[in-house]
Amino acid sequence: MASIVIRNTGERIEGQENVGEFLTNQGVLYEHWDVTKLPLALQGNCKIGEVEKQQILSVFKEEIESLGERNGYQNWDVVALSEETPNLEELLKKFEQVHVHTEDEVRAITAGHGIFVIKGSEGLGYFDVELEPGDVISVPVDTPHFFTLMEDKQVVAVRLFIDATGWVAHPIQDPQFETSK
Ligand SMILES: [Fe+2]
Numbered sequence: 001m002a003s004i005v006i007r008n009t010g011e012r013i014e015g016q017e018n019v020g021e022f023l024t025n026q027g028v029l030y031e032h033w034d035v036t037k038l039p040l041a042l043q044g045n046c047k048i049g050e051v052e053k054q055q056i057l058s059v060f061k062e063e064i065e066s067l068g069e070r071n072g073y074q075n076w077d078v079v080a081l082s083e084e085t086p087n088l089e090e091l092l093k094k095f096e097q098v099h100v101h102t103e104d105e106v107r108a109i110t111a112g113h114g115i116f117v118i119k120g121s122e123g124l125g126y127f128d129v130e131l132e133p134g135d136v137i138s139v140p141v142d143t144p145h146f147f148t149l150m151e152d153k154q155v156v157a158v159r160l161f162i163d164a165t166g167w168v169a170h171p172i173q174d175p176q177f178e179t180s181k
Helices: 016-025 050-059 061-071 088-095
Strands: 003-006 029-032 075-081 105-112 114-119 126-131 135-139 145-148 155-161
Touching: 003 016, 016 029, 050 061, 050 075, 050 155, 061 105, 061 135, 061 155, 088 145, 105 114, 105 145, 114 135, 126 135
Parallel strands: none
Antiparallel strands: 003 126, 029 135, 075 155, 105 135, 105 155, 114 126, 114 145
16 A cells, blocks of 8 residues: 655655545545455566566456546556666666656556655645555656655556657756755
């Protein structure tokens, strides 16, 4: 279950209902998938190849199609990051830059962990969304954010998108983020 940390105050928000309410108020979609539907060998396993990625897409076919129908996402795939990923540390450094996209950024975590750092409404500043397996989040179009890993340094996530060009990250310099670190 996801939890939130408000960077300016250090306040932590926990519990499905509180987290859901906070994210809805920020325009961020938040849902939960049942990861126990995955075969045991895939639960918590981030060191996977193409065959396992296809397996994940078929296990969550219904959930994916439902999200797609509701929000216009037409394509999806699975990304896996772990100590087996070449140049993981360099990749993470590249990730950790505030940017925006021309479409929503949707991630359903099926194993491991991740954090979305997102710019909140006026006056709130940036907040961290710490994601666990089963958490599904959609960062709205044009919302400054970045995604990175947590202490376990591994994740498997389903990504949904409308068009691949919407994925291009447009970096922004935000003084408000620099003061919230
Ligand atoms: Fe992004």
